[in-house]
Amino acid sequence: MALDYWVEFFEDLEQVRGRSKNTLMAYRRDLDFYKEFKDKYPTASIRKFYQYIEGKGLSTRSQARAISSLRTYFKFCELQGKESPELRELRPPKVKVGLPNPVSKEEFQRLFTACKHEDPYKQGRNQITLLLLYGLGCRVSELIALNTSDLQEDASLIRLIGKGGKERLVPLSTKLQKELIDYIKMVRPRLLKLENKSLLINDRGKRPSRVDVWRWLSAWSKEAGFEDTISPHRFRHGCATALLDSGMDLRSIQMLLGHASLQTTQIYTSVSQKKMIESVNTHHPLSEIES
Numbered sequence: 001m002a003l004d005y006w007v008e009f010f011e012d013l014e015q016v017r018g019r020s021k022n023t024l025m026a027y028r029r030d031l032d033f034y035k036e037f038k039d040k041y042p043t044a045s046i047r048k049f050y051q052y053i054e055g056k057g058l059s060t061r062s063q064a065r066a067i068s069s070l071r072t073y074f075k076f077c078e079l080q081g082k083e084s085p086e087l088r089e090l091r092p093p094k095v096k097v098g099l100p101n102p103v104s105k106e107e108f109q110r111l112f113t114a115c116k117h118e119d120p121y122k123q124g125r126n127q128i129t130l131l132l133l134y135g136l137g138c139r140v141s142e143l144i145a146l147n148t149s150d151l152q153e154d155a156s157l158i159r160l161i162g163k164g165g166k167e168r169l170v171p172l173s174t175k176l177q178k179e180l181i182d183y184i185k186m187v188r189p190r191l192l193k194l195e196n197k198s199l200l201i202n203d204r205g206k207r208p209s210r211v212d213v214w215r216w217l218s219a220w221s222k223e224a225g226f227e228d229t230i231s232p233h234r235f236r237h238g239c240a241t242a243l244l245d246s247g248m249d250l251r252s253i254q255m256l257l258g259h260a261s262l263q264t265t266q267i268y269t270s271v272s273q274k275k276m277i278e279s280v281n282t283h284h285p286l287s288e289i290e291s
Contacts, residue, residue: 003035009076018165020141030069046086064092103230103238108134114224115216122203124187126216128179129200133232135176136160137239137257140232144208146199148184153177162258170256 013019013027037044037052049070053063067090074084103111108130115126132143142160150159156177157169172180184199193205202208218229236257243253 003031003073004082005077005080006031008080009073012076020163022141023163026065027069027072030066031073033066034070034073046089067092101234101237102241103134103234105242107224107226107230108235108238110224110226111217111220111230115220121187121190124183125191125201126220128183128187129213129216130220130235131176131179132200133235134239135173136170137236137243138170139163139236139258140210140213142258143232144198144200144210144213147197148188148199149197150199151180151184153181160258166258168255168258 010024010027013024019027033053033056034049037049041048041052050063050067053066058066071087071090071092074087074090077084078087112127112130115123115130117123117126129143132138132146133140136143136158138160139162142162145161146158152158152169155169156172156174158172158180160168160170162168188199188201191201191205196207198207200208202212213232214229217232221229240253240257243256
């Protein structure tokens, strides 16, 4: 069966709502699950869809995303004049949100040491990649989309394009700005093969992909002796946690990270509180007193 308003829905997501290609792919996967379900069980209640996606091995978080995608689709159908009673029956499963796992200063230093390369220019590219991830707290999609023109050297700012094409200006620390300028002037030209705007350059002389960044991090993590790859999002968590620990207010961190809701940013307070409790248990003199 073909889903109603399939083409129109995806045109709305891309052209009107400005959703990224990765988001569109996620919606496509979720709606493909629903189409498979309806093909197999054409008369089944929508509630059976919960069992169907669970049987597909989707995690609770992925199930919640699939239900959310369906609700967005049914809302769009109703805006087109098609009644969608399924919208009232769908409720996302509750997802237990775990605390972020921020990269620590020690872990960052180990990675920074491990990203060495026999080619000094590729090593410079590797180092600036890590410095940008940790220094800006940016998403990997924002990192690979950076162009040289996004650097506003006079104002010590860099422009990031976030979710939905939203732009934000992020301040650069003195060290990061110096490293970035040196990279652009002395390293980047030696990596280019064809002229392009991309700030970062992969081994083929082009703009890196998400796969490139994950491949780099995987290799550096292994070289640094980590059992698992340090993911790009751990740098984002690490940046936010470090800023909060240093006294920056939540509203400023929200703006820097590009969070739509302050509630998303508030989870980092739990991380800082956990660290504080661990520190008290370790260093407070009462911890040494035997009862």
